Amino acid sequence: MRWRGEATLLPGDDSSASDMQADIENHPVVQRVREFGPEAVEDAQVFRGELTLWIPAARLRRVCEFLRDQKELAFKYLSDVTAVDHYPGEPRFETVYHLYSIEHNQRLRLKVKLPGDDPRVDSMVPVWPSAKASEREVFDLFGIYFEGHPYLVRILLPEDWEGHPLRKDYPTEGYR
Amino acid sequence: MPLTLERVPGQEERVILSMGPQHPSTHGVLRLVLELDGETVVRAIYDIGYLHTGFEKSFEHLTYSQDITLTDRMDYLAPLSNNLGFCLAVEKLLELEIPPKAQFVRVLLTELTRIQSHLVWLGTHAIDIGAMSVFLYCFREREDILRIFEMVAGQRMMTSYFRIGGLALEPPPGWLGRVQKFLEKFPSRIDEYEGLLTKNPIWTMRTQGVGKISAEDAVAYGVSGPSLRGSGVKWDVRKAQPYSSYDKFNFDIPTRPEGDVYARYLVRLAEMRESVKIVRQAAEGLPEGPVKANAPHIVMPDRESMKTSIEALIYHFKIVTEGFHPPVGEVYHSVESPRGELGFYVVSDGSPRPFRCHVRTPSFANLQALPKIIEGRLIADVVACIGSIDVVLGEIDR
Numbered sequence: 001m002r003w004r005g006e007a008t009l010l011p012g013d014d015s016s017a018s019d020m021q022a023d024i025e026n027h028p029v030v031q032r033v034r035e036f037g038p039e040a041v042e043d044a045q046v047f048r049g050e051l052t053l054w055i056p057a058a059r060l061r062r063v064c065e066f067l068r069d070q071k072e073l074a075f076k077y078l079s080d081v082t083a084v085d086h087y088p089g090e091p092r093f094e095t096v097y098h099l100y101s102i103e104h105n106q107r108l109r110l111k112v113k114l115p116g117d118d119p120r121v122d123s124m125v126p127v128w129p130s131a132k133a134s135e136r137e138v139f140d141l142f143g144i145y146f147e148g149h150p151y152l153v154r155i156l157l158p159e160d161w162e163g164h165p166l167r168k169d170y171p172t173e174g175y176r
Numbered sequence: 177m178p179l180t181l182e183r184v185p186g187q188e189e190r191v192i193l194s195m196g197p198q199h200p201s202t203h204g205v206l207r208l209v210l211e212l213d214g215e216t217v218v219r220a221i222y223d224i225g226y227l228h229t230g231f232e233k234s235f236e237h238l239t240y241s242q243d244i245t246l247t248d249r250m251d252y253l254a255p256l257s258n259n260l261g262f263c264l265a266v267e268k269l270l271e272l273e274i275p276p277k278a279q280f281v282r283v284l285l286t287e288l289t290r291i292q293s294h295l296v297w298l299g300t301h302a303i304d305i306g307a308m309s310v311f312l313y314c315f316r317e318r319e320d321i322l323r324i325f326e327m328v329a330g331q332r333m334m335t336s337y338f339r340i341g342g343l344a345l346e347p348p349p350g351w352l353g354r355v356q357k358f359l360e361k362f363p364s365r366i367d368e369y370e371g372l373l374t375k376n377p378i379w380t381m382r383t384q385g386v387g388k389i390s391a392e393d394a395v396a397y398g399v400s401g402p403s404l405r406g407s408g409v410k411w412d413v414r415k416a417q418p419y420s421s422y423d424k425f426n427f428d429i430p431t432r433p434e435g436d437v438y439a440r441y442l443v444r445l446a447e448m449r450e451s452v453k454i455v456r457q458a459a460e461g462l463p464e465g466p467v468k469a470n471a472p473h474i475v476m477p478d479r480e481s482m483k484t485s486i487e488a489l490i491y492h493f494k495i496v497t498e499g500f501h502p503p504v505g506e507v508y509h510s511v512e513s514p515r516g517e518l519g520f521y522v523v524s525d526g527s528p529r530p531f532r533c534h535v536r537t538p539s540f541a542n543l544q545a546l547p548k549i550i551e552g553r554l555i556a557d558v559v560a561c562i563g564s565i566d567v568v569l570g571e572i573d574r
Contacts, residue, residue: 047505047506047507048268048269048271048505048507050506050507050508052506076395076396077395077398078398079398079510079517079519079536079541080519080521080534080536080541082521082534082536084523084531084532085532096521096534098508098519098521098536102395102409102411102416105416105417107417107508109508128396128398129396129397129398129544130396130397130398130541130544132544133540133541133543133544134540134541137540141232153179154225155224155225156224156225156228156573156574157225157228158225159179165230165233166232166233170233172233172234172236172237
């Protein structure tokens with residue numbers, strides 16, 4: 001299911017949808033990850049020149065290690081970890097990873113779909129130590145658990161705060 | 177119950193010290209918890225969130241044009257860099273073509289922003305380590321830049337001058353003269369700061385070999401900007417993925433291999449000189465033409481045309497009351513802010529408000545390297561290390 005970020009929504013763009021799919025399959029990064037494991041990519045998409053890969057939650061850790069250690073890819077820099085809440089859609093959450101390869105000057109976005117009920121995903125701290133604070137932030141503001149995180153406590157809000165403010169069902173003014 | 181460190185059994189003589197949040201050298205409201213063995217820091221953690229204002233939630237409840245005012249308030253020392261990052265992300269989503277003059281003015285003003293941000297950093301960093309007079313000189317020059325901002329945008333700090341599709345308004349006549357005057361005297365002022373500090377024995381003793389981080393560690397911890405280039409990694413978003421016509425300018429990326437506080441100091445000083453070069457090129461090669469993109473459904477019309485043209489009036493009404501509808505999709509765009517990679521991740525569901533807007537702020541990532549570089553060092557060095565990674569708490573807490 002692809003329900004966000006369709007590249008075909010601009011008027012006049014929809015004729016080239018099948019060409020676009022072929023282009024994505026020929027993308028060097030997609031080809032490499034497919035070689036690593038054909039089922040490692042659920043879906044791929046290019047929008048405004050940015051490549052996004054959807055990775056199954058169970059394989060995320062191994063795919064990330066592969067992306068970091070492969071010489072031709074060398075995604076050694078994790079810019080950012082964040083999440084998007086699609087409430088009331090299901091799967092409700094997506095965690096988003098922005099990777100960058102300084103050697104090859106290439107960016108890549110990974111996404112993992114997570115259920116609304118007890119969202120859990122492997123922590124990427126063992127792969128990139130820089131995920132430590134960003135994952136704490138996602139935990140704090142979205143309530144997504146990162147398994148294997150060394151120190152998963154709230155980072156921006158007080159420890160006794162109720163709820164996760166960036167969830168769509170959390171009112172902007174807060175609970176009163 | 178505030179964040180604290182657990183005592184290690186058998187090490188009861190060690191002191192757990194809470195440093196900040198109201199500490200003059202933590203540059204805002206940063207709190208550190210240090211475990212001290214005598215004067216040596218054994219472990220350190222940081223506690224943030226004192227300035228959390230929920231900007232990312234607010235983004236979802238304002239229109240794209242209104243969101244620009246929020247970006248100013250995150251990194252309050254570099255408001256124009258933040259404006260630029262957000263505008264470029266939304267413009268990428270909209271596939272808007274920006275006129276060359278607007279791009280050059282954007283480059284010119286963001287480079288002035290970089291200089292004034294580095295001046296605040298230099299002044300406060302020097303005052304932390306004990307050099308009082310540098311602070312006064314830095315703020316003298318910063319005032320000149322803020323006056324240029326005030327002349328152009330009507331505001332000294334919260335400028336909101338870059339808008340989606342170009343600039344808020346044509347810069348006033350005579351502003352380039354003000355910029356030229358600043359450019360004439362500023363390079364000699366950098367020499368003055370260097371004269372006060374670079375070979376000063378107290379300064380070098382306090383900074384050389386202190387707060388070392390290797391290139392591999394810096395990359396692994398997500399450090400970017402001058403702090404990363406001080407460890408010898410030659411990565412600058414302006415060169416690697418040029419935006420806003422940075423590819424038309426001739427400048428270098430200064431790096432130093434040492435990775436200590438002194439190296440980061442030298443990199444930032446060299447960056448100010450490079451910024452002067454860019455500003456000079458932008459001022460001399462400033463193209464003629466409009467400062468707003470030709471997209472009437474997105475860009476606000478001129479005040480004058482609203483009095484004579486019914487279309488302009490209708491578009492103005494639509495943009496103010498409803499906003500514009502970008503295509504469905506998501507973009508990530510990063511710019512080189514004075515502190516490093518500043519990225520905006522904007523998700524659009526086709527409505528006039530962003531579905532989600534996340535900001536990858538450089539200070540948030542850079543701060544992660546702090547415990548690494550202060551552990552094992554003396555407590556007096558902690559102050560020098562905090563200053564050297566140049567954090568702004570406003571953008572860390574957002």
